[in-house]
Structure formats: structure tokens, C-alpha cells
Amino acid sequence: MGPVGPVEPVEPVGDHRRGPRRRGATLESAILNAALEELAEVGYAGLTMERVASRARTGKAALYRRWSSRAELAVDAWAALRSREADPPDTGDLRGDVVAVLRHLSESMAGTHGDILRGLLTEIVRDPEFARTVRERTSTLGPGAIQCALGRAAERGEIQSWVLTSRRATVAVELLRSHYLLHGTPVPDDVIAEIVDEVYLPLLLAPKGNAEPKAE
Amino acid sequence: MGPVGPVEPVEPVGDHRRGPRRRGATLESAILNAALEELAEVGYAGLTMERVASRARTGKAALYRRWSSRAELAVDAWAALRSREADPPDTGDLRGDVVAVLRHLSESMAGTHGDILRGLLTEIVRDPEFARTVRERTSTLGPGAIQCALGRAAERGEIQSWVLTSRRATVAVELLRSHYLLHGTPVPDDVIAEIVDEVYLPLLLAPKGNAEPKAE
Amino acid sequence: MGPVGPVEPVEPVGDHRRGPRRRGATLESAILNAALEELAEVGYAGLTMERVASRARTGKAALYRRWSSRAELAVDAWAALRSREADPPDTGDLRGDVVAVLRHLSESMAGTHGDILRGLLTEIVRDPEFARTVRERTSTLGPGAIQCALGRAAERGEIQSWVLTSRRATVAVELLRSHYLLHGTPVPDDVIAEIVDEVYLPLLLAPKGNAEPKAE
Amino acid sequence: MGPVGPVEPVEPVGDHRRGPRRRGATLESAILNAALEELAEVGYAGLTMERVASRARTGKAALYRRWSSRAELAVDAWAALRSREADPPDTGDLRGDVVAVLRHLSESMAGTHGDILRGLLTEIVRDPEFARTVRERTSTLGPGAIQCALGRAAERGEIQSWVLTSRRATVAVELLRSHYLLHGTPVPDDVIAEIVDEVYLPLLLAPKGNAEPKAE
DNA sequence: CTCTAAACGAGACGGTACGTCCAGTCTTCGG
DNA sequence: CCGAAGACTGGACGTACCGTCTCGTTTAGAG
Numbered sequence: 001m002g003p004v005g006p007v008e009p010v011e012p013v014g015d016h017r018r019g020p021r022r023r024g025a026t027l028e029s030a031i032l033n034a035a036l037e038e039l040a041e042v043g044y045a046g047l048t049m050e051r052v053a054s055r056a057r058t059g060k061a062a063l064y065r066r067w068s069s070r071a072e073l074a075v076d077a078w079a080a081l082r083s084r085e086a087d088p089p090d091t092g093d094l095r096g097d098v099v100a101v102l103r104h105l106s107e108s109m110a111g112t113h114g115d116i117l118r119g120l121l122t123e124i125v126r127d128p129e130f131a132r133t134v135r136e137r138t139s140t141l142g143p144g145a146i147q148c149a150l151g152r153a154a155e156r157g158e159i160q161s162w163v164l165t166s167r168r169a170t171v172a173v174e175l176l177r178s179h180y181l182l183h184g185t186p187v188p189d190d191v192i193a194e195i196v197d198e199v200y201l202p203l204l205l206a207p208k209g210n211a212e213p214k215a216e
Numbered sequence: 217m218g219p220v221g222p223v224e225p226v227e228p229v230g231d232h233r234r235g236p237r238r239r240g241a242t243l244e245s246a247i248l249n250a251a252l253e254e255l256a257e258v259g260y261a262g263l264t265m266e267r268v269a270s271r272a273r274t275g276k277a278a279l280y281r282r283w284s285s286r287a288e289l290a291v292d293a294w295a296a297l298r299s300r301e302a303d304p305p306d307t308g309d310l311r312g313d314v315v316a317v318l319r320h321l322s323e324s325m326a327g328t329h330g331d332i333l334r335g336l337l338t339e340i341v342r343d344p345e346f347a348r349t350v351r352e353r354t355s356t357l358g359p360g361a362i363q364c365a366l367g368r369a370a371e372r373g374e375i376q377s378w379v380l381t382s383r384r385a386t387v388a389v390e391l392l393r394s395h396y397l398l399h400g401t402p403v404p405d406d407v408i409a410e411i412v413d414e415v416y417l418p419l420l421l422a423p424k425g426n427a428e429p430k431a432e
Numbered sequence: 433m434g435p436v437g438p439v440e441p442v443e444p445v446g447d448h449r450r451g452p453r454r455r456g457a458t459l460e461s462a463i464l465n466a467a468l469e470e471l472a473e474v475g476y477a478g479l480t481m482e483r484v485a486s487r488a489r490t491g492k493a494a495l496y497r498r499w500s501s502r503a504e505l506a507v508d509a510w511a512a513l514r515s516r517e518a519d520p521p522d523t524g525d526l527r528g529d530v531v532a533v534l535r536h537l538s539e540s541m542a543g544t545h546g547d548i549l550r551g552l553l554t555e556i557v558r559d560p561e562f563a564r565t566v567r568e569r570t571s572t573l574g575p576g577a578i579q580c581a582l583g584r585a586a587e588r589g590e591i592q593s594w595v596l597t598s599r600r601a602t603v604a605v606e607l608l609r610s611h612y613l614l615h616g617t618p619v620p621d622d623v624i625a626e627i628v629d630e631v632y633l634p635l636l637l638a639p640k641g642n643a644e645p646k647a648e
Numbered sequence: 649m650g651p652v653g654p655v656e657p658v659e660p661v662g663d664h665r666r667g668p669r670r671r672g673a674t675l676e677s678a679i680l681n682a683a684l685e686e687l688a689e690v691g692y693a694g695l696t697m698e699r700v701a702s703r704a705r706t707g708k709a710a711l712y713r714r715w716s717s718r719a720e721l722a723v724d725a726w727a728a729l730r731s732r733e734a735d736p737p738d739t740g741d742l743r744g745d746v747v748a749v750l751r752h753l754s755e756s757m758a759g760t761h762g763d764i765l766r767g768l769l770t771e772i773v774r775d776p777e778f779a780r781t782v783r784e785r786t787s788t789l790g791p792g793a794i795q796c797a798l799g800r801a802a803e804r805g806e807i808q809s810w811v812l813t814s815r816r817a818t819v820a821v822e823l824l825r826s827h828y829l830l831h832g833t834p835v836p837d838d839v840i841a842e843i844v845d846e847v848y849l850p851l852l853l854a855p856k857g858n859a860e861p862k863a864e
Numbered sequence: 865c866t867c868t869a870a871a872c873g874a875g876a877c878g879g880t881a882c883g884t885c886c887a888g889t890c891t892t893c894g895g
Numbered sequence: 896c897c898g899a900a901g902a903c904t905g906g907a908c909g910t911a912c913c914g915t916c917t918c919g920t921t922t923a924g925a926g
Contacts, residue, residue, distance in 0.1 A: 122334045174394040206422040550770045606826040630815045638854040707900040
């Protein structure tokens, strides 16, 4: 909650009240922390500039000077949140890796991540630039890890390497996200198993076949 | 502004001003119409009980008596919207049918439908009951049509019939929705083509293979 | 803080919290009371709609629904303040009456009255309607009492009756107000004596002489 | 207003953009000019340190270092404004002179002068020192000219010379100011005529009589 | 056909948040 | 090293809605 690292030596308490006025990066991270705490407590829907400012012990102007809306703020706080995430697994087996990634992603989404994503989806329509930002942040959340798993599988010869760059690669993650968005809460293990065994693995092994639809 | 003197004796026009006070179904549909107009004009994000009540020339209490929140109201208005939709196509060919369905769905989403869906996704977390309602409404939008197309394909022998009830059936629609949610605006034709040719059709033709993951 | 005087007998607690929501005149007088308390504590310059609303335990909207600005509110609160004022004196002698009125007026102005007047003078430019209201309220503060004194003097034969309706009648009050506005604090007795003996009484006794300036 | 076209390569004119940083008197007069422009545009009520600083292309601290409040700043700007005023008249006749002075004063007040005066009146309560300053500035505006007129009249024998130092001397100006403060806009000619013919001239000619009220 | 209970329309009420503007203070950095 | 430029904390602005409530009025439907 409080600032981490070597705190100012002269200031008695780590708290910054009446300390030298915060500016720049110091202030910015204090605000982002406040935003994350708010997101954790009341969710994106309950996030207000007013409360974030108040919690960060600053004024709304300091927020609006940096972010033009709560959506922009949430995106940046989201980034900070993700950087604290653990890294992907390695089970030695494609199916195991994929299941692990999906399970991890599912749990992640069921928390603050998913709530933020939901909120931002409604604001994506505002401008394409913002939409692009959200997409980038989103794609590093699950697709990054899955690419890693697929890479290892290709090395082991489980799948062909062209699959890595195909649209097929992200299907599992998209189905999982889709399920989460419509159902909420951690996606149950049997749904994950179904996605993997009924759809994803068969798809990864299926022949290419788009250029000549009737090639067979 | 208000009419003066002994006004219309026999309620001349369909206008309800000063006419016999509306109640029950009459009032309800007037409110839903107002809600739809608002949704079309300002979108789900801009939808407020206040404006809907005002537009429907009634009081907020009349809304809250029927719907506990704007989300509930929007869901019902959404249903009314969907009933005005055109029906699915029939091109005689599985690929053609699927592309047609996706294209239709994409256009549909790019309008008011999609905006409402986005909004409701953020409110789904509130209670599971509400989530279930949203899912039902959602699934009649695209999945219904695709089931029809798959059914025809199965009759023609293009695909095996167990696919109809498999999770594979809805993959195309889910990928499309996923793309729309993250990109907005009508999904371009080449993306639809990719989904169909790279993912969906190969998947529909791939062998079953979930019971014994290592069957090969 | 709480209301003073014989409280409502039916309401359980004198406090209105969680009592039946206040409306109309009840609420209005609560707001005016709050405004008066604020005016007494922080003065017109420190008067804010926010604090008044908060002190009256209501929302800003309830204020703006009644008064379009703090100036309008202050004018009404001012009226309530004046109604609590004592009535004019009667010393049996014109000079005594006039001095008493000026002294009373001076003390009155040195308190909240004067502060409000100062504040309103700056807002008078906004619209003529508002200016008229301020003038009316102002004129009942001193001129009213002085008219009374002049009337008695005319009955006693100390002055001629046409003076009552002449511009001369209000000169003493205007000089006093002018002095107060530029000097603040209670106008000292010797200044009042000077106004009365050097200016006002001689003026009241001076011959008419405007039609023919050189008639004498 | 600002220079247009290809920017100055070597800081040609007095324009300070990116020029050697202004200090001392240069900066001070730039600020006062900005303040005057603001006063002319938005009036004293709309005068803010922020806008003045911005218009003078400097920071607020530069203002606060010189003036402790907008009132102090306005007083100094006011002085600069007054030095641009025309001089008093001379009609050869007391009444004519007085009317001319009042008319000139009225017009003067109806502009920026009056607005500033109004504003400063509300801030006079803060400290006596400031009040004294305002009084001095105010008294040079009308009373100075009227003293001049009275002096000439005394020389011509129209009035007795003790009147010059009596409280009676300033009555006309005070009544005019009083009227302006409560009514705003240029004081109409008939009001000026009334003040002069009904009050001021009779008063100037009335016998002294304060020491022994009943002496006559 | 009357009478009563419910629903309606209108909008006030106590709140919360919006996004902007400004007051004063404090920090940084340029001359 | 002073002072110019500008970011900071804090707070009020006036508006829009929220969801509740109170008020009369209208309308069904029970007796």
C-alpha cells in the first residue's frame, strides 16, 4: 500500500502527508496505486476520478492533467497490475501447457483484470486509438503465453510451425474470454477441457486448407 | 404549452398528450419504444432512466416499477429490437451459409445490438440470473442461425451430425463476437473469410478425438 | 446547530434526519437559516452554495431550484435577517430621532447587513431586475425609519411637509451608507453628528429653490 | 493583437516570447497591462490571478510576489487607468461646473472605474490600510474636481469660503456615487439636476449652524 | 353505477460525480 | 542565487442522474 523502496530519510513517517509535495513520477505512481486499490475494492464500474484523487491525497486536476478519462486511467493502472503477474508454466506437453495457460488466464480474469476488461470494452467505441491500446494490453495477457506454449510444441514436433502465425493460435484464448464475458467467474475446469479437447487440439492438428476450399 | 380549454373530445390522433392516461401494456410499449430511440441516439452508455421517462412522457417511478435498473430495461428493449430483424439466408452451401450468417451478425452488431451487448457485459457480474438472461438473448442472435445452417449441411452430408451439438458449432460466432468486441465496427470481410476458411471449416471436418487425447 | 424554539411536537427527534423528507416552506426556511449562519460565520465573500447545502443537510440542487445564484439566496436570507430587527425609536425631537436612526443603521451595517450589502453591490450590474430588488431591500433598512421620523417632525412643525417626498429626505442615510462603504466598521458618533448638524438639518430647513435657482 | 507571420529570428520587438526573461519594471508593467485588459473585458468580478498571469505570459507566483491579492493588483491597475483621464471643466458658473463634474464622474463610473470600485468595496473590510488606499484613490476621482469648482465659486463670491472645508463640499459626489452604486449605468441627467438643484446648491447656501443648533 | 385501490404524471428530495476553474503554495531550473 | 514558470493540494462551481418519495389525478374493477 505504501510506497516501496528506500523511503525519504528525513520524513518521519513513510506517509507523504506534509512531506515534500509530490510531483511527476512519484505522484503518478501514487495515483496509479490508488486507482488499483479502488479497482480492487469497487471495480471498474465503481471507479471514480473523485475517489481516486481523494485516496491518492491529491486533486482531480492532477488526474485530468494526465488522463482524459477514467478509461485512460484504468488502462494504465491495468498495465501496472499485469506487470505483477506470474509467468507462464511449462508442463512438457502441449495439452498441459495450454490447460495451464487457460486456467491461469481464467483465474486472472475472474479478478480485477476481467472487471477492467469488461469496463473498457464499453469505451472502446469512443476512438480507434484507445481501442488499439486496449487490444495490445489484452493480447499480452493470454496470447503471449500461448504463443510460448505453441513454440515449444512446434519444437517437439507436436504441431506444424505455420500454426503459430495462423488465426488458429489464438482460438483457445478467444473462446475462453468469450465464455468468461458471458458467464463471469472462473471458467470451470470442464469447460476448459472441452475447449482444449473438443476444439483447440483438433484444430491445431487439422490440415490447412483455406486457399483451395475443395482441395480434398 | 399545455392545451387550453376543453381539448380533444374523442382523442383524435394517436398522440397520447392529455389523452386517457396510459397504463399496463400500452405504457410499457411506449417506454420500450422510448428506450430504443434513446439507445439508437445516445447508445447504452448514454441511456438514463431520466431521459427515457421524459421521452415516454411518464415518470421515473413507472420505469422502476417494471425494471429495477437500466440494464433490465435495456435487455427488454433489446428483445424488441431483435424481433424486427430479418431471417437467416440459404445459399445451398455450408460455406456460403456461414459467411452469410457471420456477415449479417457483424452488421447487426455494428449497430445498436453491439452497443447494448457491450453495456450489458459490464453488468453481468451483478447477478447470475441476469447473466443467464443476457446469454439467452445473445445466443438467439447468431447461434440460432448457424444451427440452422449446420443442420442443412448435415442433411447434405457436408458434415457429421454430432458436430451440431458440439462446442465446435458456435466457434465461428464466438470468434466473430470476440473480434467485434475488441475492434468494433463491422468486421471486415477478409477477417470473416479467415475465420471461416482458416478455422471454422477445418474444425468442422476435423476428427472428434477428445476421449483419448493420445489416441493417435 | 439544532433548531431553536418550540420544536415540532409530533416528530420524535427534533432533528430531521431520517424524518419525513422536508419539502416546500419547511425546507426553504431550513436553507435560509443555514445561509444566515454561514453569512454570520464567514461573511458574504465566504458564502458558498456547497456549504449552505451541506449545513442545511440537503443537496445543491435544492438550492439551485430556488435561487439561481448565491446572490439571490443572500438577498432572501437578508430579508429574513431584517425581519428580526428592532423598530425605530421616538425621542420626541427631530435631531434625536435622526441621530438614533443613523446610529442604529450604522451598527446594523457594521454587522452582517453591511457585509451582505457590499457583496450584493458587486452583483448588481448583472441584471436590472436584481438591482431593483436590492434597492428595495436596502431602502427599507434606513429610509423607512427616517421617513417615520420626518413625518413626526412635520407634524410638530419642525420642517415643512414637502421635504418628506423630496430627495433631501434620504440624504442623511445616503451619506451614512457612503461613509460606511468607504470606511467600514460602525460610523463614529462624531461623524454622525457632523452629518446631522452640518448637512442634514440645515438642508431640511433650507428653502426649496430648484425651479428658480436664483429666485431669492 | 498578437504578432502574426514568420516568427522573429532575433527577438526584434518588445515581444518577450522566448526573449530574455523579463524582470522588474518591464514585467510589472506587462502584468498591469494584462490586468487592465482583463478588467476591461471581464470586469473586476471576473478578474483572476490565473488569467492575468496567463495573459501576461508569466506565472502566478510573479503576481503574488508583488501583490498579495487581486484587490491590491486591481488598485494599482486602477491607478494606471486613472492617469489616462481627462481634466476637469470650467463653465464660469458654479452650477455649470458642478453639473459638468458630476456628469463626467457619472460617465467615468459607468465604465471600468465603477466596476473596480464596486469590487474593491467588498474587500475593504480586510484591513484598514487597504481601505485607506482605496479612499485616497476614490477621492481624487470626483472630490478633487469639485474642490476646484468650489474654489472658483468662492472667488466669485457665489458661496462662502468655509464651505470648501465643510462636509457639505462632498455631498454631491457622495450622492452621485450612492446612486450609481445602487442603480448602475450612467446616472441620468435629471437625477444629476435634482441632486444639484434640490440638494447641493441649497445646501451650499444654507447657514452654518451646527455648534448651536437652536442659536438662530 | 358508485366507490376504492392501484397506477400514473410530475417533479422535489438527499446524494454523488462530473469536468473545469481558480486560490495559494512549493519545486525546479534557467539566466 | 534570485526569480520566472508552472505543477501541486484543495475546494467550489453549476449540471446531470441516481433511486426514493410525495402529491394529486385518473382509471379499473369490485360490490
